[in-house]
Amino acid sequence: MVLGDSISAAYGMSLQQGWVSLLGDELAERDPPWQVVNASISGDTTAGGLRRLPALLDTHQPQLVIIELGGNDGLRGYPTTKLKDNLVQMARLSREAGARVLILPMEIPPNYGPRYTRAFRESFSAAAQQAGATLGPFLLDGVATDPALMQGDGIHPTAEAQPLLLDNLRKSIAKLL
Helix, strand or coil, X not given: CEEECCCCCCCCCXXXXXXXXXXXXXXXCCCCCCCCCECCCCCCCHHHHHHXXXXXXXXXXXXXXXXXXXXXXXXXXXCHHHHHHXXXXXXXXXXXXXXXXXXXXXXXXHHHCHHHHHHHHHHHHHHHHHHCCEECCCCCCCCCCCHHHECCXXXXXXXXXHHHHHHHHHHHHHXXX
């Protein structure tokens, strides 16, 4: 199950073009096949994900939870201690439900200042360590800095970038499966 924001909700394209759907197509071909649930909502924050997570865990009973949240927290200048605490709580709830957890770190623009930017970045690794979760790679690595792979807003990747996002995660996901 992927619990994410617009990056995982395929903002600006059909859901079938997004990296989560591409992952689902790949994993459906495995023996045994895996089903991927996309529980991502554009604009979601870690607080929103935390509120939604108990019902999602109960409904879907996932074996793996990928948490791709935090970008909207950062864009809103949300306190990094609350961001980290929400990530820890989501990871712990997921682990208590029997799932392995992959937390995907996010980056924010440097105009938030070096202190906030550093604290934001460190929140993800601190949360993974504190909750016993796996810290994944930066999902947008090699994509966010290439304007040709980003939509006009400069925040969301294009449909053409989606396979590259999946490439960034494939190894980490395979280890946890």
